Amino acid sequence: ASSSxxxxxxxxxxxxxxxxxxxxxxxTALELVEYIGSDVSLDAFVSELYDLxxxxxxxRDTRSxxxxxxxxxxxxxxxxxxxxxxxxxxxxxxxxxxxxxxxxTKTMNAWADTKYGYGxxxxxxxxxxxxxSSGAFAAYKSNFEPDIGTYTALIKAWAKSGEHRALHIxxxxxxxxxxxxxxxxxxxxxxxxx
Numbered sequence: 001a002s003s004s005x006x007x008x009x010x011x012x013x014x015x016x017x018x019x020x021x022x023x024x025x026x027x028t029a030l031e032l033v034e035y036i037g038s039d040v041s042l043d044a045f046v047s048e049l050y051d052l053x054x055x056x057x058x059x060r061d062t063r064s065x066x067x068x069x070x071x072x073x074x075x076x077x078x079x080x081x082x083x084x085x086x087x088x089x090x091x092x093x094x095x096x097x098x099x100x101x102x103x104x105t106k107t108m109n110a111w112a113d114t115k116y117g118y119g120x121x122x123x124x125x126x127x128x129x130x131x132x133s134s135g136a137f138a139a140y141k142s143n144f145e146p147d148i149g150t151y152t153a154l155i156k157a158w159a160k161s162g163e164h165r166a167l168h169i170x171x172x173x174x175x176x177x178x179x180x181x182x183x184x185x186x187x188x189x190x191x192x193x194x
Contacts, residue, residue, distance in 0.1 A: 004048050008055035013064050016055060020068055023049075024075050028082055029096040046097055049076055053106045057113060066110040066119060070126070073099055073107045077129075081136060100143040104130040105150045112157035120166065123157035151177050 008016065026032040029042075036045050049072060056069035080098035108123040127146060134144045154173055158166040 005051035005054055008051050011055065013059065013061055013068065016052065016065075016068055019052065020071050020075075023072065026079070029079050032079060032096065042096065049099070050103055050106070053103055053110070056110045057106060059110075059113070062110070062114040063116075063119070066107070066114055066122065069107045069110040070122065073103055073126070076103065077133065081133075098133070098137045098140055098144065100140065101130070101145065101147055101150055104146075105153050108150065108153035108157060112153055112160055115160040115162070117161045117163040117166075120157040120161035120163060120169075123154055124169075127154050148177075 011019075022035075023032075026035050032045070033042060036042075053069045053072050056065040056072075059065035076096075076099045080096045082096075104126055108126050111119040111123040111126070113119070127150060130144070130146060130150070134141060137144055151173065155170060158169050158173070163169075
């Protein structure tokens with residue numbers, strides 16, 4: 001873990017929330033670059049965004065932590081979308097890289113930590129957002145699409161949720177994973193096939 005990740009983990013949720021509010025005050029990549037200054041690269045700042053999201057996992061107040069992680073992810077996606085539309089192209093501001101699969105997965109894990117049905121639903125919506133946003137970031141496709149870790153976070157969220165329909169959703173998720181991986185299904189109508 002990086003030193004910023006360790007220091008973020010030691011921060012209270014209130015302090016993390018204050019950092020996120022500062023981040024959210026920048027509405028464009030140009031404003032963000034002006035805010036962080038010339039002594040910090042955009043890549044270094046992006047690395048800190050991953051650390052901030054990671055600091056939201058494993059907290060006592062899981063719901064507040066998950067909301068903070070989701071706000072970071074959402075605003076990061078907003079800035080990257082604006083940057084990819086090249087609103088700042090003439091200013092010489094580098095393109096804001098979008099959040100990668102790791103950011104989506106960590107945010108889903110933060111919601112899984114809540115152990116509530118709402119957390120599982122949010123994790124599922126985040127994965128849906130990841131999939132639907134991948135077309136906007138074709139240059140980053142290899143680091144954007146869900147992988148086994150992303151699906152594991154989704155499965156964990158539903159398994160911990162206590163939702164009565166969780167088993168049905170988990171079965172569908174496993175079938176989707178098998179189909180994407182090109183694996184012949186071992187699950188036939190909820191029963192193991194031979």
